[in-house]
Amino acid sequence: MKKILLATVVPLVLAVFLGTPYYLGIKARETLTEQHRVLADTFFFDVVSHDYDQGWFSSTETTVIRFHPNLLSNLSKQLPANIQTVLDKEITLVNHVKHGLFADGIRPVRASVRTEFRFDPKVQEILNRFFNNPAQDPFTVRNTVYLGGGGKMDVRIAPFNYEELSGIKLNWQGMRADIAYQDGFKNYTTRFDIPGLSAVLADMGQITLENITVNSETREGREGVSLGASDTKLGRFEIEWKENIDYNLRLNDLVNAVTDLQIGAFINPTGTVAPAKLAVHNLAYQSQTDENKGFIDAKGRFSFEKLLYGEESYGPLDIDVSAEHLDAKSLAALKNRWQQMSTEAVDADKWQQQMLASLRKEGAGLFTNDPVLKVNKFELALPSGHIKVRGGLRFNGLEAVDLNDFAAMLGKMHAEIDLDVSKKVLESFAVTQARSFFATDAPDDAGEQADLTAKEQQDVDETVRLIMGSMLDNLHHDGYITLADNAVKTKIVLQEGKPTLNGKPFEVKPDEDVLDLVEPDGATPKPDSKP
Known part of the structure; x- marks a missing residue:
């Protein structure tokens, strides 16, 4: 047996x-x-x-x-x-x-x-x-x-110290990523930890990054849109450069390459940054995306404790925004189209044209299904005061053909915005714009831009402040805004293409005295007839 x-x-x-x-x-x-x-x-x-x-x-x-x-x-x-x-x-x-x-x-x-x-x-x-x-x-x-x-995946990038005789030094403290996934990758969670990076670029400047963490939970939606939540934190970012930096950034490409997002699609700046120091402390970003009966609801929060630019300090900043009733199929089609464009040889001059064309085609359903966009909170402290914004925007009954007619879009848009802005912030903004205008004024005979002297610049700044102050006083007198505690407050409403400020229909009134000084051809001022 x-x-x-x-x-x-x-x-x-x-x-x-x-x-x-x-x-x-x-x-x-x-x-x-x-x-x-x-x-x-x-x-x-x-x-x-x-x-x-x-x-x-x-x-x-x-x-x-x-x-x-x-x-x-x-x-x-x-x-x-x-x-x-x-x-x-x-x-x-x-x-x-x-x-x-x-x-x-x-x-x-x-x-x-x-x-x-x-x-x-x-x-x-x-x-x-x-x-x-x-x-x-x-x-x-x-x-x-x-x-x-x-299962689970453990990903590591080793730390290193690198130094050259030229004065370049890199101290990379490594990276750790942990990914836990369900069968078929239908749901997975990730955690990234980057303790820090410091780079000394010889005599050009230096860069410091500290305490970067990313935690996310991702699941696949029915229409192919990734759903879930994320929490990103950055302890400190600091960059100091000692000479002018010319830049021409395709932010859409850079952001899309590392995050699968297209938030930089229409922000592609060019210009020159003067020698300065920039630092951000305790930056954070949280997001949440859900799907309900073929529509996407998403919300995000972005904040930092302090931003230092040169000698000026900004912050704290707190932005809380949300989007509701976004058509999931259109959002997936638009994402796929933008990803395809990122892998195509696209002429930079035609890039934004193609982006707008894709919004009207693949993304049309995002506008024609009555979406709602909300700014639940926008608060920023600046050296000259504060900016506080709350409001929302929605479309009602918009059709695809309306996307080619701006007046039709405005007629089917409803927006409400509460503004609370320090008077000095508006004055500073106007002064900055005026300086930019004069800096790009007509060149002299040698082809060089003519810079204003310090006295001329001071006179321009003071004139702009006086004009801005007078304009705000007139708007306050007419009931469009409220001036209190050195701040400008108003409620802007746009309904059926008609704007109101503080509940009062807003109409732009031409300044007859100014128009009288201009000849019919719009070029030559009339001579002063007074003795």
Whole structure:
């Protein structure tokens, strides 16, 4: 009897012992294949090749990727040459997969995966200059796949200290990311920690970043829009530069490349920054996105404790905004279109035209389904006073054809805004605009811009303040605004294309005295007839 039992049990145990790793290897491959699909669907990566060699107790997955060339072309002017070289070359990811119940220790799992990074020799040469510890891998990724198909990923970037004889010094304190995911990546949470980065750029300046954390929970919506919540914090950011910096930033590309957002699409500034120091303390951003019957509700909060620019201090800042009843299908289509544009060779002069065209086409449903936008709170303390704004905007009955008719859009828009702004803030803004106007005035005979003398600038500033003060007094006298405690307060309402201020219809009245001084051709002033 015992022999019969042994003859039955032993083969069964051996079958389970030997067969389980192979079966779990099959299940692990399913999970890794799904993760590969997520990687392949990422718009800023191209998958050059993919291979999976499955064994009995272990397997090897090899994937070759590269950043999309057109995306790099769009970003090339904003990236240093070394970083361009790193991003331009192919990267080989080799996943060494161990499958079996105890592949990761005493907790039963499908598999334990270690990712090996292989770089082009030129890239490896650059990395070796920074990560010069041969016993430490610059990048490590460990992926534990649980029996149910979910799992966790631990991602690390090693710290380094780098210094050149030229005076350049970099102190990177490393990065840690922890990702916990459900089967199929339908839901996952992430946490990123970056303790800090300090960079001394020889005699040009320095940059400091401290205590960056990102916590997020993401789930897939029915229409393909990512839902969930995020919480981002930055302890301190400081930059000091000692010479003029010319800039031409495609913020849309930069933001989209790292966050999958397009918030910078229409903010692409150019200009020159004078030598100065900029610092931000305790910056925070929180977001929440939900889906309800095919519509997206989203809210976000942005704040910082203090912003220092040169000798001036701004803050605190607190912005709380929300958007309701956004058509999910249109939002997904618009996101996909913008991502596609980011990987196309788009002429910079035509970029905003294409963005606006996509809003009218793919994004039309965002406007035609009665969306509601709210500024629940905007409060900023400035050296000259404060700005406080609350309000909201909604469209009622807007149709796609109205997107090409600004008057029609205004007629179907309802907006209410409460303003509370220090009088000195408005005066400072007007003075700044006037200075900008005179700084770009007509050049002299030599083609140089004529700068105002200190006395002339003082006279201009005082004149602008007097004009602004007079204008505010007139608006107060007419009932459009309230002046109290050195602040300007009013409620702006736009309904059916007609604006009201403080409940009073607002009409622009031409200044007849000014118009009388201008000839019909609008160019030559009339001579003064008085003696």
